[in-house]
Amino acid sequence: MKILITGGAGFIGSHVVRLFVEKYSSYHMFNLDALTYAGNLENLKDIENNPNYTFIKGDITNETFINELFNKHKFDSIIHLAAESHVDRSIKDPLAFVKTNVIGTMILLNAFKNTWKDNFENKLVYHISTDEVYGSLGQTGLFTETTPYDPNSPYSASKASSDHFVRAYGETYGMPYVITNCSNNYGQNQFPEKLIPLFVNNIINNKPLPVYGDGNYTRDWLYVKDHAVAIDLVFHEGKNNETYNIGGFNEWKNIDLVKLLCQQMDEKLNREKGSSEKLIIYVKDRPGHDLRYAIDASKINKELGWKPSVTFEEGLNKTIDWYLNNKAWLHNVTSGAYQLYYQKQYSN
Numbered sequence: 001m002k003i004l005i006t007g008g009a010g011f012i013g014s015h016v017v018r019l020f021v022e023k024y025s026s027y028h029m030f031n032l033d034a035l036t037y038a039g040n041l042e043n044l045k046d047i048e049n050n051p052n053y054t055f056i057k058g059d060i061t062n063e064t065f066i067n068e069l070f071n072k073h074k075f076d077s078i079i080h081l082a083a084e085s086h087v088d089r090s091i092k093d094p095l096a097f098v099k100t101n102v103i104g105t106m107i108l109l110n111a112f113k114n115t116w117k118d119n120f121e122n123k124l125v126y127h128i129s130t131d132e133v134y135g136s137l138g139q140t141g142l143f144t145e146t147t148p149y150d151p152n153s154p155y156s157a158s159k160a161s162s163d164h165f166v167r168a169y170g171e172t173y174g175m176p177y178v179i180t181n182c183s184n185n186y187g188q189n190q191f192p193e194k195l196i197p198l199f200v201n202n203i204i205n206n207k208p209l210p211v212y213g214d215g216n217y218t219r220d221w222l223y224v225k226d227h228a229v230a231i232d233l234v235f236h237e238g239k240n241n242e243t244y245n246i247g248g249f250n251e252w253k254n255i256d257l258v259k260l261l262c263q264q265m266d267e268k269l270n271r272e273k274g275s276s277e278k279l280i281i282y283v284k285d286r287p288g289h290d291l292r293y294a295i296d297a298s299k300i301n302k303e304l305g306w307k308p309s310v311t312f313e314e315g316l317n318k319t320i321d322w323y324l325n326n327k328a329w330l331h332n333v334t335s336g337a338y339q340l341y342y343q344k345q346y347s348n
């Protein structure tokens with residue numbers, strides 16, 4: 001079976017690629033990635049020479065290139081992760097998110113449809129999506145698969161739009177699909193624009209920790225390897241044309257999470273207790289900041305038997321250790337363009 005995975009050089013994608021390449025020697029995994037600022041082949045060094053793995057550098061918004069690629073390889077399935085993924089960047093440049101997340105997805109869907117015409121037997125498009133499409137919760141309640149879409153940021157609007165197109169292709173053309181909507185991931189190889197790796201990097205460098213607003217925003221955190229296991233399960237055992245929510249059963253207010261991170265970092269860096277917390281500063285809030293996300297993952301649990309295997313303490317511990325042991329990786333991704341991004345995002 002030929003599987004096209006898009007965005008496989010990114011954070012979540014690299015974990016999914018590795019899991020599939022190592023577990024399924026009868027599949028050939030084609031990793032298509034444009035290597036934007038968020039894509040990094042260092043993430044896949046250990047598997048780059050595996051016989052069932054091919055990396056292809058390319059952009060999903062390049063229609064001619066994508067059509068030629070599908071004509072050549074006739075992929076049986078797509079696991080689609082390629083996206084612009086950072087909410088703050090979507091506020092500054094929404095159009096970039098429409099191009100990759102909406103138009104890029106459409107180009108892939110068309111190429112897949114044109115390859116298989118009306119015969120989609122044993123074919124599948126798997127769209128990796130986010131819980132942010134559901135908008136914001138108040139202090140109580142959980143997102144289920146039937147929660148109405150209500151996206152608030154340009155990022156979540158673009159992901160909601162691509163989810164809708166995937167479903168529309170299922171209904172209109174009979175294209176088999178699955179969609180999963182997952183909560184906040186954390187773990188090794190995450191680009192240090194997202195909360196946890198950004199703050200780990202800043203603590204290492206004794207830089208301020210910019211908490212948006214009052215810090216009382218809540219997210220549900222899931223260890224990235226648990227997400228990859230869920231994706232494997234849904235790909236193989238999920239029902240066609242269904243949606244599954246994936247979450248960590250692990251809600252944290254940002255400020256509490258940051259304080260826990262500070263405590264763990266003090267211990268690991270042998271710094272005086274409380275010293276990292278002194279780096280916390282409260283900064284201007286993110287516009288349209290969603291108050292709370294929390295997932296009801298009982299459908300995937302009941303139907304496919306999935307649940308997270310790594311506790312937050314354990315996952316955070318492993319994540320911090322990975323960044324401390326991979327300072328060259330951190331250094332490489334935070335030099336150059338990152339400095340400019342950081343200055344623009346945090347200068348106020």
Ligand code: NAD
Pocket residue numbers: 006007008009010011012013032033034035036037038039040058059060061080081082083084085086100104128129130131159181182183184185186191
């Ligand atoms: P990421 O930003 O780390 O990686 C995205 C990858 O896509 C990069 O390798 C990048 O080079 C590639 N890419 C971007 N534009 C491309 C284009 N036009 N053509 C080809 N490749 C392109 O993202 P991530 O955090 O790993 O997220 C992966 C997917 O999972 C995204 O679709 C995201 O919406 C979704 N998701 C992420 C989270 C999370 O917490 N990070 C949670 C739920 C869902």
Ligand code: DAU
Pocket residue numbers: 085086087088129130131132182183184185193194195196198210211212213217218219254286293
């Ligand atoms: O919920 C799933 C989503 O989680 C994914 O779809 C997105 O791709 C992913 O980026 C993530 O979105 P968030 O906006 O929740 O993640 P981020 O790490 O940017 O922020 C987490 C919380 O921390 C959020 O409430 C904003 C806050 N924050 C973030 C940064 C970068 C800060 O307070 N300060 C910061 O500097």
